Amino acid sequence: MSLSAILPQEFLNQAVPLNAYLILSAILFTIGVAAFLFRRNIITVFMAIELMLNAVNLTFVTFSNQFGKVDGQIFPFFVMVVAAAEAAVGLAIILMVFRNRATLQIDDIDTLKN
Amino acid sequence: MATNFFPSNADMLKFLPETVLTLAGTLLLLVEGFKKERDSRTGVAMFTLLAIVAAMGASVVAYQNPGLAFSNMVISDGFAAFFRVVAYVVGIFTVLCSMNYLEREKAHTGEFYILLLFSLAGQGIMASANELMMVFIGLEVSSIASYILAGYLRDDKRSNESSLKYFLLGSFATAFLLYGVAWIYGMTGSTNLGEIRTALSSGAPSSIMVPAAAALILVGFAFKISAAPFQAWAPDVYQGAPAPVAGFLSAGPKAAAFAIFLRVFLTAFDPLAAKFAPVLWMMALATMIVGNFAALWQNNIKRMLGYSSIAHAGYVLVAVTTHSTMGTAAAMFYLAAYALMNYGAFAIVTHVAGDGEKHVTVDDLKGLSQRQPAVAALLTIFMLSLIGVPLTAGFFGKFYIFKAAIEGKFVWLTALGLLNSAVAAYYYLRVLVVMYMHEPETTEHPEEIPGGVKLTMWVTAAATLVLGIFPGIVLDLANQFAVLGK
Numbered sequence: 106m107s108l109s110a111i112l113p114q115e116f117l118n119q120a121v122p123l124n125a126y127l128i129l130s131a132i133l134f135t136i137g138v139a140a141f142l143f144r145r146n147i148i149t150v151f152m153a154i155e156l157m158l159n160a161v162n163l164t165f166v167t168f169s170n171q172f173g174k175v176d177g178q179i180f181p182f183f184v185m186v187v188a189a190a191e192a193a194v195g196l197a198i199i200l201m202v203f204r205n206r207a208t209l210q211i212d213d214i215d216t217l218k219n
Numbered sequence: 220m221a222t223n224f225f226p227s228n229a230d231m232l233k234f235l236p237e238t239v240l241t242l243a244g245t246l247l248l249l250v251e252g253f254k255k256e257r258d259s260r261t262g263v264a265m266f267t268l269l270a271i272v273a274a275m276g277a278s279v280v281a282y283q284n285p286g287l288a289f290s291n292m293v294i295s296d297g298f299a300a301f302f303r304v305v306a307y308v309v310g311i312f313t314v315l316c317s318m319n320y321l322e323r324e325k326a327h328t329g330e331f332y333i334l335l336l337f338s339l340a341g342q343g344i345m346a347s348a349n350e351l352m353m354v355f356i357g358l359e360v361s362s363i364a365s366y367i368l369a370g371y372l373r374d375d376k377r378s379n380e381s382s383l384k385y386f387l388l389g390s391f392a393t394a395f396l397l398y399g400v401a402w403i404y405g406m407t408g409s410t411n412l413g414e415i416r417t418a419l420s421s422g423a424p425s426s427i428m429v430p431a432a433a434a435l436i437l438v439g440f441a442f443k444i445s446a447a448p449f450q451a452w453a454p455d456v457y458q459g460a461p462a463p464v465a466g467f468l469s470a471g472p473k474a475a476a477f478a479i480f481l482r483v484f485l486t487a488f489d490p491l492a493a494k495f496a497p498v499l500w501m502m503a504l505a506t507m508i509v510g511n512f513a514a515l516w517q518n519n520i521k522r523m524l525g526y527s528s529i530a531h532a533g534y535v536l537v538a539v540t541t542h543s544t545m546g547t548a549a550a551m552f553y554l555a556a557y558a559l560m561n562y563g564a565f566a567i568v569t570h571v572a573g574d575g576e577k578h579v580t581v582d583d584l585k586g587l588s589q590r591q592p593a594v595a596a597l598l599t600i601f602m603l604s605l606i607g608v609p610l611t612a613g614f615f616g617k618f619y620i621f622k623a624a625i626e627g628k629f630v631w632l633t634a635l636g637l638l639n640s641a642v643a644a645y646y647y648l649r650v651l652v653v654m655y656m657h658e659p660e661t662t663e664h665p666e667e668i669p670g671g672v673k674l675t676m677w678v679t680a681a682a683t684l685v686l687g688i689f690p691g692i693v694l695d696l697a698n699q700f701a702v703l704g705k
Contacts, residue, residue, distance in 0.1 A: 141391055157395075157398070158394055164398065164401035167405075168405035180404070191390055194363050195366075195390070198382050201373055216377055
């Protein structure tokens with residue numbers, strides 16, 4: 106069954122304006138920042154960072170589409186590779202913290218102070 | 220059209236230092252796989268030293284082949300060579316101090332050196348990046364390796380915590396930087412520093428998003444150089460990280476971050492300079508004040524040096540604010556001098572802290588002049604240099620920065636900066652008072668100083684004094700290299 110059978114014709118003909126993607130990515134980025142600042146679980150905080158990076162990817166692809174240039178579509182690959190490396194290291198660090206303290210609450214990790 | 224994707228030899232020469240470091244790191248990774256946990260790692264450490272020295276030679280080769288490489292993504296010039304060498308020198312000190320330290324803490328494995336090599340490669344990329352995507356990649360290569368280095372003592376709660384905080388806040392900052400890069404790409408159609416500059420100076424994209432994107436990139440850099448109000452991670456990370464690593468983080472990656480900060484804001488965002496001058500002015504002042512005043516209350520030496528590193532980032536920001544060739548040269552000189560004196564101080568902390576880093580408070584230094592007179596004397600040199608007393612490298616560092624600020628008509632910033640240096644004297648001098656005017660509390664026989672740490676202490680102290688008497692050695696180079704291609 107093709108897509109045109111389910112969706113009304115106007116939906117397929119009308120492109121979503123580019124600004125919508127930019128606004129969506131800005132919203133995603135803001136949610137990421139807010140989650141980073143206000144969530145207390147380390148894993149959630151880490152996911153917030155990933156959300157921010159994906160907002161960046163969306164922005165890149167949108168602009169790339171607008172310019173009709175391919176380089177903006179290559180950048181997300183760089184970002185993804187780095188984010189994967191970061192996730193590998195980050196989860197290992199979180200694991201070490203959990204082993205030593207048996208907690209994932211960010212407020213409990215407060216040994217370092219004067 | 221057939222395109223040859225294989226880089227030319229000329230391109231490879233401009234990227235030689237990073238190639239050397241990455242190959243050496245990869246080779247060590249393979250070797251490490253065949254080692255048993257109890258095997259000696261002296262050979263690995265020696266090979267690492269050799270690789271860093273080779274990379275230093277390679278930066279000279281890269282310097283002799285100036286120009287753009289890899290489709291304008293990388294630039295090889297004196298500015299890049301200067302910061303590469305600063306980072307590599309810090310790398311050598313780190314290896315020297317870490318050998319015995321890791322043995323003592325029972326964490327001596329080859330990965331430490333491998334990560335250090337990769338981190339240095341990342342800093343080299345940062346120093347030579349000519350493209351915002353390269354800035355991002357260099358920053359991440361350097362940071363991801365240093366996140367692990369900060370948490371290298373796996374069973375130490377402090378080290379874990381330091382690593383976690385460094386990782387979370389570092390990645391958070393990178394996301395800001397990237398979002399800024401994405402918007403700059405959207406506004407100018409390019410991520411190449413030269414093309415961004417051309418697009419911005421033609422004045423075509425007048426959208427509010429241009430300065431906003433530049434501000435996002437500024438936030439990313441401010442985190443990395445620990446500038447206020449994004450400095451909160453620095454003291455925690457330096458306090459918790461193993462002492463040789465803390466020294467490394469405060470000198471190497473910070474110098475590289477300033478390198479890329481200067482390059483991006485002096486080339487790509489040059490047309491926005493007038494808009495950003497007040498922001499940088501306030502940031503420099505806030506960083507100096509926060510660093511110096513918070514350091515006054517610290518009792519842990521590593522934490523105190525952490526706050527002091529924030530304050531010193533503030534002084535360098537004063538030089539950045541001037542937006543002149545003279546200011547750039549002053550910043551370069553200061554970062555080189557700071558790397559020497561601060562690493563020296565951390566080398567001494569590495570030794571004095573003792574097994575498990577138990578003795579890291581200022582009180583633990585009581586009577587050090589009687590127990591270990593040479594160590595106390597060397598620490599005195601570093602503290603005086605950090606204050607900025609004449610005949611030390613720190614004096615000329617501050618002198619050139621404030622001279623550049625006065626010539627740039629930043630009189631108030633200079634005055635407030637000088638007042639800050641006076642406040643800073645208090646907490647550095649407190650260390651001297653404790654060392655020389657208090658009786659020792661322990662009768663323990665002092666441990667012997669390991670060879671690598673001893674070498675680092677004496678070399679950094681000698682270099683601090685030599686630069687304090689003949690600053691021209693480094694300053695002439697800085698003046699020559701401070702002119703960035705536009």
